[in-house]
Amino acid sequence: MNLEDLTDSAQNYLKCLWTLSEWTGGAVTPSEVARHLDLRPSSVSDQIRRLTLAGLVDHAPYGSVTLTDEGRALALQMVRRHRLAETFLAEMLGYEWDEVHEDADRLEHAISEKMLERIDAALGHPELDPHGDPIPSSDGGLPDRILRPLVDCSVGDHIQMSRIRDADPAVLRHLGSLGIVPGAEFAVTDTGATSGVMLLRSGDLGRDIPLARDIAASIRVLPVSGQPVDGA
Template sequence: MRLEDLTDSAQNYLKALWTLSEWSGGTVAPSEMARHLNLKPSSVSDQIRRLTNQGLVDHAPYGSVKLTDEGRSLALMMVRRHRLAETFLQQMLGYTWDEVHEDADLLEHAMTDRMLSRIDSVLGHPDRDPHGDPIPAADGTLPPAIVRTLTDAEKGESVQLVRVRDGDPSILRHLEKLGATPGEIVTVVDPGESVGVMILSSASSDNPFPLSRDIADYIRIAGVVGTVDPSH
């Protein structure tokens, strides 16, 4: 099946399934899909049924949803379109990282393969988008997964922020003000496990700053030595 054979809605579902499973590391519940897409559970159930009939997802009754091999391949095509669109909007059109998601959602459906190839070339074949999310290559391969979160870092440890979940623009703006963006190196002054607030320091901040552990749990990190630079 070709990507163009699917409706925009079906494309969005496949992309959402991949994105949610990418963060959770497993299968996705229909209720989680409904929250992510801001849709009624009944609408999500209907679309999942159609995708199941097309052989693009596996869904046991009352169970979670998983992409089939064909569904995964198509989902990665959509993820590639979306993340290259976000990178293009930021680097070439001056969008901020909290602005790119909504317009990339529109642009991804209008892209031809030729346009996508040209954008990829102009950008220098990036492997991560403005939020540090990995951009699938044209053949569907991905950079190595980074699964460690900022809440895993210990007191006194210095780490590089590699990836930030981009679902809430207000959180992205907050992190921007703090200087807690992909590529930044921070040191854990206090992990704040008992109070739910971490205290961090960085070269871009004159003073240590607080960060909710709930937010920190959506930030992926790498060690300072041998880190992956999300800007390349």
């Protein structure tokens, strides 16, 4: 089966299932899909039933939904289209990182494979999109990175922001205003275990930046070796 054999809706569901499983690290429930796509549970159930009959997902009654091998391959193609479109909008057209998602959702269904490969080449074959999300290669491969949830870090950890979930543009704008973007380095000075607010020390600012733990849960980081951030 090819992507062109699927409706835009079916393509969206496959991409959604892959994206949600990336963040949860496991299977996804229909209710999670409904929340993510802002659809009625009955509509989601109908589409999942069709995808199951097509052999693209496995779904036990009242259980979770997982992609089959064929479904996974098609989902990764959609993820590649979306994240390359986001990167193109940001790097070539000057979109802010909180603006790219909606238009990339439109472009991903219209881009031909020829155009997609031209975009990939023009961008220099990027591995990450503006939010730090990995861009699958044309054969479905993904960059090999082991990231850690920011909320799992300890006081004194020196970290680099590596991946920030793009579900809410308002959150992205807030994080951008704080300088919390992929590539930025911080030291953890308070985990927020009791207060619910983490404190991150920036060497550039020389002060602590407060960050609610519920927002921090949408951030993945890499440990940074060497000297801690100044003032940490």
